[in-house]
Amino acid sequence: MGIFSRFKRNKAPLPTSAEPVGFFSTDLPIAPVDRELYKELALQRSIKVGAPSAATVNHGFDTSIQEVKQRFGRITQDVPTLLSAWFAAQGFIGWQTAAIIAQQWLVGKACFMPADDAVRHWFKIDASNLPQLGDANDLPQMIADEDERYKLKKNLIQFLGMGRVFGVRHCLFRVRSTDPDYYLKPFNPDGITPGSYLGMTQIDPYWMAPELDARAAGDPASPDFYEPTWWNINGKRYHKSHFVIFRNGELADILKPTYLYGGIPVPQKIMERVYAAERTANEAPQLALTKRLNIQKVDVDKAFANQEVFEEKARYQNELRNNYGTLFIGKEEEATQLETSLAELDAVIMSQFQLVAAAANVPSTKLLGTSPKGFDATGEFEARSYHEELETLQSNALSDVVTRHHLCVIRSNIAPQLGVAPFIVRHVWEPVDSPTAEEEANVRKTNSETDKNLFDTGAIDAMDIRTRLANDPNSGYSLAAVIDEAPTGEV
Numbered sequence: 001m002g003i004f005s006r007f008k009r010n011k012a013p014l015p016t017s018a019e020p021v022g023f024f025s026t027d028l029p030i031a032p033v034d035r036e037l038y039k040e041l042a043l044q045r046s047i048k049v050g051a052p053s054a055a056t057v058n059h060g061f062d063t064s065i066q067e068v069k070q071r072f073g074r075i076t077q078d079v080p081t082l083l084s085a086w087f088a089a090q091g092f093i094g095w096q097t098a099a100i101i102a103q104q105w106l107v108g109k110a111c112f113m114p115a116d117d118a119v120r121h122w123f124k125i126d127a128s129n130l131p132q133l134g135d136a137n138d139l140p141q142m143i144a145d146e147d148e149r150y151k152l153k154k155n156l157i158q159f160l161g162m163g164r165v166f167g168v169r170h171c172l173f174r175v176r177s178t179d180p181d182y183y184l185k186p187f188n189p190d191g192i193t194p195g196s197y198l199g200m201t202q203i204d205p206y207w208m209a210p211e212l213d214a215r216a217a218g219d220p221a222s223p224d225f226y227e228p229t230w231w232n233i234n235g236k237r238y239h240k241s242h243f244v245i246f247r248n249g250e251l252a253d254i255l256k257p258t259y260l261y262g263g264i265p266v267p268q269k270i271m272e273r274v275y276a277a278e279r280t281a282n283e284a285p286q287l288a289l290t291k292r293l294n295i296q297k298v299d300v301d302k303a304f305a306n307q308e309v310f311e312e313k314a315r316y317q318n319e320l321r322n323n324y325g326t327l328f329i330g331k332e333e334e335a336t337q338l339e340t341s342l343a344e345l346d347a348v349i350m351s352q353f354q355l356v357a358a359a360a361n362v363p364s365t366k367l368l369g370t371s372p373k374g375f376d377a378t379g380e381f382e383a384r385s386y387h388e389e390l391e392t393l394q395s396n397a398l399s400d401v402v403t404r405h406h407l408c409v410i411r412s413n414i415a416p417q418l419g420v421a422p423f424i425v426r427h428v429w430e431p432v433d434s435p436t437a438e439e440e441a442n443v444r445k446t447n448s449e450t451d452k453n454l455f456d457t458g459a460i461d462a463m464d465i466r467t468r469l470a471n472d473p474n475s476g477y478s479l480a481a482v483i484d485e486a487p488t489g490e491v
Helices: 033-044 054-058 065-075 080-088 095-101 103-121 139-149 152-166 213-218 264-289 300-305 307-318 345-360 364-369 380-418 436-458 463-471
Strands: 123-126 168-175 195-202 208-211 230-233 236-239 244-248 292-296 335-339 426-429
Touching: 095 152, 095 213, 095 264, 103 152, 103 264, 103 345, 103 364, 103 380, 139 152, 139 380, 152 168, 152 195, 152 244, 152 264, 152 380, 195 236, 195 380, 244 380, 264 307, 264 345, 300 307, 364 380, 380 426, 436 463
Parallel strands: none
Antiparallel strands: 123 426, 168 195, 168 244, 208 230, 230 236, 292 335
């Protein structure tokens, strides 16, 4: 019996089902595929979100697998089965699964880093459109104190961060009201009385059940179509207008019931890429320890004549196999070594993590804290795109929370304190890109050169330059505002 017959492995049966061989969704079986079974499994995975609520069914929704199978068959008849089934399998993973995946360090950073960066430089209150409000000379500071008391920044970070984790986030503004149906009715600012605002609270989506009225469920021409009219929390109905709701990504109407009227969780988008990146990174230390393969010629027949002794010697040599060990061989024996090259391995690893960053809309330089590798890039374009993404999040998600909070605070606390009618203030987000000290110095140098050129031509005078410096918070000088008064004298 030869050496190969001694180490022959039992043949594994060829896969007969359509279950993926490995974790990756592209790990398709190499055996002939039962296409109908593969389609069935993909469909079950794509809509496996639990039975629809009674309220949903009563309003005409049926997300049963039978209906989806009929639609799936119609829309994919001209698309290759495996390809269409692969995309169909990219369905909602469920909020609990998303929360579990978000525990992983990279996924957690991808979800919460944009939230932290979006509020880091905060905003300023613009009260220029307001008349003088009695003694309210420091209205922005009064509002800032209320923002701190109600922990507005913490709430904004949680609102956006957890919204990216679950794909949806509900922020409820708590108001003490004598009306038992206050939350059942649409939000009315006049219902906020002095001292009635209690702050914000946020609810994870698995504690809430969507309910739709007849128009939202059955009229595609309605602006509220497929938008839940109420959210049921612990048996109590809350009208949608009492919430500010963030949804990550846009979904077609046909998919909204599947996602229970939420958005797309970031963990769902990046989980496969994170797994691939971590697997690649974990291969590096293992490869470093096993990159050398020793090859030693032996007399196979003699070696296996006493197999136990041979295996014991081989085991002993493997134990001594390190950078400090010595391999002893016979005079007639030969030993060689194969070595795996580790060149560019770091670029391969970092490229996988860059794919994670791209899927999460976060620059790899921010997410990983290192310069990009493998794509021959500096990261400047990524940074600019990220700043645009943060500005979009500020305007489309965070500003709604800030505006509603200020409306409640002013009506409940500030306006009664000042003894004036309720008013509205605007907030202006500070730039998300903070210039470095060197960049600020270059700006001041450029401004001073411009001032000198204009002064030399007589276009401006020293008072104009001083006024500009006094109005520039980044001028580097503390100058009082200049009041332009006409000189007095004898007529």
